[in-house]
Amino acid sequence: MQLSVKRLSRLLRSNAVISLMGNGASAVLGFVMLGVLTRLMPKDELGRWLLFLTYFTLFDVVRNGFVLNGFIRHATAEHTNVPVFRRWVGAAWQLSALLTGSVALLVLGLAVLVPADWFSDSGNWSDGFGWFLTLMLVSMPASHSMWFWHAQSRFTPIQIIRPGIQALQLVLIGVGWMQFGQLTSTWLYQSYALAYGSVSVGVVLFGGSRLRDVRLGTKAERQALFDFGKFSTGTLLLSNLLRSSSTFLISAFLGPAAVTVYTLPQRLLELVEMPTRSIVITAIPQLVALHQQQKIGRFAEEFHRHAGQLWIALLPVAVGGFIFAEPLVTLLGGTGYEDSVLVLRFFMVYAALLPLERYSGVGLDALGLPNRNLQKVIIMLLVNVIGTVIALYLFKSVASVAFVSIATFLSGLLLGFRMMKPHAAVSLPTTLRVGWQQGGYLLNRVRHEFAR
Structure with missing residues (x-):
């Protein structure tokens, strides 16, 4: 019996089980959140939020593909060599900041060309594009901390952060409903940015983001990350577009309400x-x-x-x-x-x-x-x-x-x-x-x- 308990304890502490439990918790929270939103929001408002989330997920895939895969490949073997690992961390921060800034400029340019009602419930482009830019920025510490923990095979905090962001947004959704008696797509943009930002502040305070290492990255590490990332990004981007391209086209042809009709079974x-x-x-x-x-x-x-x-x-x-x-x-x-x-x-x-x-x-x-x-x-x-x-x-x-x-x-x-x-x-x-x-x-x- 004691042997069985020990085996069970080791199994529950294994990275595979921790990852599965974290993904399971995230999936359950995703189902709960979608179930709540479908009952509290009109289809067109919910569709705008789902489209916004699809665009941000696409950006996050690009950021991960451009920096994360190369970082894992190069830094994992060096995570016990503190000076070298800190240089890789600094290079990852620098390259990610450069990518985020470049995409931000692209988004600002698109704000002039893309119809505002794809993102906004009020017709003001800042409701969608503005919160998208905010989210790109405030998500950086939380996202980067997960990269660094991944390279160190510390999966427990990663699986806490992901469901934690969802749970915090779910609480903010409840606050918005009680405060205003309704939910809009703009409030969902705000609550998501606030949830992500709050978690980012937490990881900065506890040192998980390793902001102090930003200045340590050198050209050699940046070049190595860039050389690897420029290839892996393409594969990840195409794989994500395979899933999200239908959502973009449905929005363009049929509007945001149709996006909700499509996304609901997609989650199932x-x-x-x-x-x-x-x-x-x-x-x-x-x-x-x-x-x-x-x-x-x-x-x-x-x-x-x-x-x-x-x-x-x-x-x-x-x-x-x-x-x-x-x-x-x-x-x-x-x-x-x-x-x-x-x-x-x-x-x-x-x-x-x-x-x-x-x-x-x-x-x-x-x-x-x-x-x-x-x-x-x-x-x-x-x-x-x-x-x-x-x-x-x-x-x-x-x-x-x-x-x-x-x-x-x-x-x-x-x-x-x-x-x-x-x-x-x-x-x-x-x-x-x-x-x-x-x-x-x-x-x-x-x-x-x-x-x-």
């Missing part, structure tokens, strides 16, 4: 996406090792097993989401979101393909073919953008955009397996067959246990 899709992300990443080290050892036959076997198991495990979730789409939408969004039901059903069809598509990308990376994986993402993005524009032009409905997502991920799935085939004996039919076999074996085990 996280029931499949979150475990997929968490599980797929665990297979990468083994597949990479098998490829490096030239064990290509074993690589194919393990690929089929991992991909097939995840596909068959999440297939019931996708089927359940398809069947129970209406009560799920009502549970999250309340009444008035009937149009989201068909969208969710289309998303659940695409969710059934998601584990296989994700593993095709992981397989390409493990085989040392990141360029082919990038080509796959570019083709998927083109399919999605062209298909979405055609769907919106012909049908003018959000459901048609969700249908395009099926074609997008099916194309990525087929391309990924085709690109892997010359380098490893992997195939989609074999993956599906192995998945069915694994599912049948599990069901037999369950029946056997109940029969005992």
Whole structure:
């Protein structure tokens, strides 16, 4: 018993479990917040906030890709060498400040060109663009502290900060509702900036942001971060655009209210996406090792097993989401979101393909073919953008955009397996067959246990 308790204690303290718990808490808070907002706000106001959040997420992806990935690559091995690590921290701050300033100038320029009502509830560009600029600035200490802790493998504070920002904004949303009797998109911009800023002040006071190291970065570290970041940013940006491009196009064609109708089932899709992300990443080290050892036959076997198991495990979730789409939408969004039901059903069809598509990308990376994986993402993005524009032009409905997502991920799935085939004996039919076999074996085990 004591041994079991010790094992459980070690498991709960492991980085993987801490990360999963933090992501789970963040997902739950995200569902709660969206459920509250759909019941308290008109669709167009909520749509403006969701669009604002999509743009900020895109900026954050660029900032992370430009600085974080290179920082992790170079600074992780030096985190015990204090002087060297401090130089990397300073260079990360300097490069991030340069990027943030450049994007701020771009945003100010766009303020003249982009329709204000994409962001603002009052027609004043400063409501949206102004708070976007504020958020870019106040989020820097909190974001940077997470980079530095990541390099030191200190995952606990990272998983506290992310849900902490959401929880604080949820409190501020409640304050706004009690104070004003209504919620506007502007209040959500303000509350998010205030929540992020408050956490940033906290990490500065406790030393997590390492502001004192800003001046220590040198040209050598900045150049190394820039050289790595200019490539990784492109891949991350394209991957994020694959998810967000439909939102931008829906807003342009149909307005912010339609963004809400589309985003509600998209959040429910996280029931499949979150475990997929968490599980797929665990297979990468083994597949990479098998490829490096030239064990290509074993690589194919393990690929089929991992991909097939995840596909068959999440297939019931996708089927359940398809069947129970209406009560799920009502549970999250309340009444008035009937149009989201068909969208969710289309998303659940695409969710059934998601584990296989994700593993095709992981397989390409493990085989040392990141360029082919990038080509796959570019083709998927083109399919999605062209298909979405055609769907919106012909049908003018959000459901048609969700249908395009099926074609997008099916194309990525087929391309990924085709690109892997010359380098490893992997195939989609074999993956599906192995998945069915694994599912049948599990069901037999369950029946056997109940029969005992």
